[in-house]
Amino acid sequence: xxxxxxxxxIKDYLPTRRRLIxxxxxxxxxxxxxxxxxxxxxxxxxxxxxxxxxxCYSCPGAVGACPLGALQNALASSGNRAxxxxxxxxxxxxxxxxxxxxxxxxxxxxxxELLHKIPxxxxxxxxxxxxxxxxxxxxxxVFAVAIPLxxxxxxxxxxxxxxxxxxAGTFGGAIGLLANPANExxxxxxxxLFTRKFVxxxxxxxxxxxxxRPFCRFLCPLGAIYGMFARVNVVGVKVEQSKCxxxxxxxxxxxxxxxxxxxxxxxxxxxxxxxxPTGAIALRAGKxxxxxxxxxxxxxxGRYVAWALALAVLLxxxxxxxxxxxxxxxxxxxxxxxxxxxxxxxPEVGQRGPDFTAPLYGGGRFSLADTRxxxxxxxxxxxxxxxxxxxxxxxxxxxxxxxEDVAVIAVHSxxxxxxxxxxxxxxxxxxxxxxxxxxxxxxxxGSTMLPQTIVLDRNGxxxxxxxxxxxxxxxESLVTPLLEE
Amino acid sequence: xxxxxxxxxxxxxxxxxxxCLLLVWQAVDIYRTGNRxxxxxxxxxxxxxxxxxxxxxxxxxxxxxxxxxxxxxxAAGLVWQAAAKGREKKPRPAVIPPAAERPAKYxxxxxxxxxxxxxxxxxxGIMNGGARDVLVKAVNICTECIGLG
Numbered sequence: 060x061x062x063x064x065x066x067x068x069i070k071d072y073l074p075t076r077r078r079l080i081x082x083x084x085x086x087x088x089x090x091x092x093x094x095x096x097x098x099x100x101x102x103x104x105x106x107x108x109x110x111x112x113x114x115c116y117s118c119p120g121a122v123g124a125c126p127l128g129a130l131q132n133a134l135a136s137s138g139n140r141a142x143x144x145x146x147x148x149x150x151x152x153x154x155x156x157x158x159x160x161x162x163x164x165x166x167x168x169x170x171x172e173l174l175h176k177i178p179x180x181x182x183x184x185x186x187x188x189x190x191x192x193x194x195x196x197x198x199x200x201v202f203a204v205a206i207p208l209x210x211x212x213x214x215x216x217x218x219x220x221x222x223x224x225x226x227a228g229t230f231g232g233a234i235g236l237l238a239n240p241a242n243e244x245x246x247x248x249x250x251x252l253f254t255r256k257f258v259x260x261x262x263x264x265x266x267x268x269x270x271x272r273p274f275c276r277f278l279c280p281l282g283a284i285y286g287m288f289a290r291v292n293v294v295g296v297k298v299e300q301s302k303c304x305x306x307x308x309x310x311x312x313x314x315x316x317x318x319x320x321x322x323x324x325x326x327x328x329x330x331x332x333x334x335x336p337t338g339a340i341a342l343r344a345g346k347x348x349x350x351x352x353x354x355x356x357x358x359x360x361g362r363y364v365a366w367a368l369a370l371a372v373l374l375x376x377x378x379x380x381x382x383x384x385x386x387x388x389x390x391x392x393x394x395x396x397x398x399x400x401x402x403x404x405x406p407e408v409g410q411r412g413p414d415f416t417a418p419l420y421g422g423g424r425f426s427l428a429d430t431r432x433x434x435x436x437x438x439x440x441x442x443x444x445x446x447x448x449x450x451x452x453x454x455x456x457x458x459x460x461x462x463e464d465v466a467v468i469a470v471h472s473x474x475x476x477x478x479x480x481x482x483x484x485x486x487x488x489x490x491x492x493x494x495x496x497x498x499x500x501x502x503x504x505g506s507t508m509l510p511q512t513i514v515l516d517r518n519g520x521x522x523x524x525x526x527x528x529x530x531x532x533x534x535e536s537l538v539t540p541l542l543e544e
Numbered sequence: 545x546x547x548x549x550x551x552x553x554x555x556x557x558x559x560x561x562x563x564c565l566l567l568v569w570q571a572v573d574i575y576r577t578g579n580r581x582x583x584x585x586x587x588x589x590x591x592x593x594x595x596x597x598x599x600x601x602x603x604x605x606x607x608x609x610x611x612x613x614x615x616x617x618x619a620a621g622l623v624w625q626a627a628a629k630g631r632e633k634k635p636r637p638a639v640i641p642p643a644a645e646r647p648a649k650y651x652x653x654x655x656x657x658x659x660x661x662x663x664x665x666x667x668x669g670i671m672n673g674g675a676r677d678v679l680v681k682a683v684n685i686c687t688e689c690i691g692l693g
Contacts, residue, residue, distance in 0.1 A: 305642065
């Protein structure tokens with residue numbers, strides 16, 4: 060009975076140090092805990108920084124930007140500026156930590172490992188799984204790079220991986236938001252896109268039960284990027300060649316598809332450290348060992364100091380992100396009542412739409428009051444929002460079809476990243492485009508979701524106000540009954 | 545006990561696949577029902593939305609007993625597995641000769657060059673507005689990007 064141990068201690072059931080670091084990192088990535096209660100995403104300045112791990116920035120808890128989402132959007136904006144910032148950040152993460160991020164810091168890696176704990180027959184690595192590891196490079200090239208760059212030519216921001224594949228976005232972003240009753244209205248947006256991504260997510264989760272980290276091994280473009288730094292990353296498992304006998308136990312016991320310790324498939328989990336009979340392998344930061352083969356000596360004081368510091372950082376982050384003054388989503392505008400009319404002013408259906416004026420692109424000013432007597436369609440959009448730019452032709456067609464009876468105004472979000480005038484010069488739109496300078500989006504109950512469409516009847520009463528894409532047919536069905544009144 | 549453990553693992557494996565298929569089936573069926581011709585009053589205009597809290601609760605309510613049974617089986621399996629920890633014979637790791645280590649020539653120089661380039665790119669990105677782009681995208685939800693539609 061080799062390797063059979065019958066006497067167990069409490070230590071056998073405690074989480075490993077790596078698991079504790081993974082839990083810590085997942086909590087730090089998602090420190091905005093109050094977002095889960097409010098159903099709103101964090102909107103503070105920490106989102107300037109790309110987090111190291113794959114963690115959707117539309118997740119209510121996320122306090123940093125997803126590096127992969129940011130990369131795709133930077134490539135989608137590459138017609139205007141070079142994607143230098145995101146590339147620089149990715150290079151820094153890759154150079155310092157490389158795929159150690161996958162092994163220790165990525166929240167989605169933790170999810171996969173926990174699912175793999177579910178008792179089931181496990182599929183071992185083989186030549187097939189090794190071959191499949193190249194799929195993630197194809198996904199990186201096609202979905203994360205080629206698709207965004209291809210759509211740049213058509214002036215459409217298109218993060219292909221987020222839109223078509225990312226199960227972390229479906230799990231953390233879509234389901235994380237939809238699970239909150241405050242976002243019930245968003246359920247009306249769900250259709251083929253969500254169904255397809257839900258199926259992909261379910262398949263990935265089911266695979267995780269049988270296979271170790273299938274998403275990291277076969278699909279993750281972020282892992283593919285970090286893997287490119289395998290030969291230079293500072294923190295990672297390293298082999299002392301003078302001690303190595305080439306016995307192959309390290310590669311044989313590894314659950315990833317590595318061909319040697321520390322290669323581009325290695326996530327530096329350091330489980331091979333204990334397997335090596337000669338103690339040739341160690342997790343190192345440069346030359347400083349972080350984990351070596353177990354020795355019979357008590358952990359030094361340095362480890363306790365490191366954990367105390369880490370806990371202090373986590374507590375500080377939790378207080379900062381969840382305190383009463385922390386930035387959250389925009390609060391919905393409160394209803395007001397105008398003295399000469401009993402109809403309350405507000406964004407809800409049945410209320411009178413708040414009046415506003417806004418500067419028009421191309422000169423002049425738009426005033427909502429001037430559209431009274433016409434059915435008015437207000438569209439909130441932005442150049443960086445894919446569904447927004449895709450639906451603009453529908454508003455244009457509506458405007459062309461009912462020029463006398465329907466007023467259309469497209470209001471760009473106050474967050475401007477591109478030259479909107481230059482963007483509009485690429486098209487022949489005749490509808491007026493304005494900029495939200497005075498909180499129009501907030502006045503109509505908008506917050507962090509785009510696009511949003513509002514329809515007002517001839518008296519300025521809100522008859523429709525929803526977030527999500529619309530088609531021309533939907534717009535016409537909303538407007539036609541109001542024209543007959 | 546060890547044989548029982550193996551049977552339990554196979555059973556939970558089968559249940560995992562079954563529950564996953566049930567979830568996928570419900571999601572696909574909700575989509576198909578919502579897109580039937582009788583749900584359209586005009587081309588592209590639906591009478592009932594495809595997904596709603598009511599529809600989701602009703603559909604997933606139907607398979608809830610199977611999901612609860614699965615979760616209970618997983619919990620029991622985890623407890624059993626923990627109890628049997630150490631009694632199972634660990635498979636001897638395969639011996640796969642590692643690929644030859646390529647000599648790390650100029651590693652330090654490569655690190656310095658890459659670090660310099662990365663810092664330069666970050667500074668350039670902050671100056672050209674790329675950092676603000678990241679913030680703007682991260683503080684707004686692009687509904688299509690997370691699969692909402």
